[in-house]
Amino acid sequence: MPIRSVTLGLALCTISQAYAAPPVSTQNAPAAGxxxxxxxxxxxxxxxxxxxxxxxxxxxxxxxxxxxAGWITRIEERQPFTHMAGGQRWDIRVTIVYRDAESAVGAGGRYDEAALAVTQRLYPDGTALALEEAKRFSLIEEHWDVVVKPVSAD
Known part of the structure; x- marks a missing residue:
């Protein structure tokens, strides 16, 4: 593995470990799909x-x-129209529909390998990317992830 890949991988791991929300659980997520x-x-x-x-x-x-590549089927970004008072205020919500549970939370699996390959291809200067991502995460006061599922009206 080239040094640049190792640097990028370490930088992304460091960023994700330092700023990641608690791990997402698929306990209540659908078993398949x-x-x-x-x-x-x-x-x-x-x-x-x-x-x-x-x-x-x-x-x-x-x-x-x-x-x-088919790992994600839908991406949607939303911002609240009004200011929220009290409770859990958020400024942007990114909803991602993954093709399956492995893609959503399969740490260290094929999704992660594919994402790393894409990242290396798009951003060959891993050090610059790591610095900019560290800056982006420094702007966040709080971040949380929620696995959601449809609820039947019946």
């Missing part, structure tokens, strides 16, 4: 434009490539 995960971000006041610029530059292209 698509898994939907909502990623909530509360961004430091006044830093939303910078957060979105870095997200769109560095993370969104990886998600789009993973969608092209």
């Amino acid at each position: 698509p898994v939907t995960v909502e990623y909530y971000y509360r961004v430091r006041w006044g830093a939303m434009d910078e957060f979105l610029r870095l997200y769109r530059k560095n993370h969104e292209p990886i998600l789009r490539e993973m969608k092209k």
Whole structure:
């Protein structure tokens, strides 16, 4: 493995370990088929434009490539229209529908290998990417992930 790949992998692992939300559990997710995960971000006041610029530059292209490869079936971004008072305030929600549970939470599996390969292809300068992603994560006050499932009205 080239040194650049090792550097990128270590940088991404360091970033993900330092800023990751608690692990997502698929305990209540469907046993087979698509898994939907909502990623909530509360961004430091006044830093939303910078957060979105870095997200769109560095993370969104990886998600789009993973969608092209079939690991992800849908990506949706939403921001609240009104300010929320009290409770769990969030500034942006990214909903991703993964093709299966392994794609959603399979740490160290084939999805992670594919994502690393995409990242290396899109961002050959892993050090620059790691620095920009560290900056993006420094703008986050709080981040949490929620696996959701449909609820029948019956």
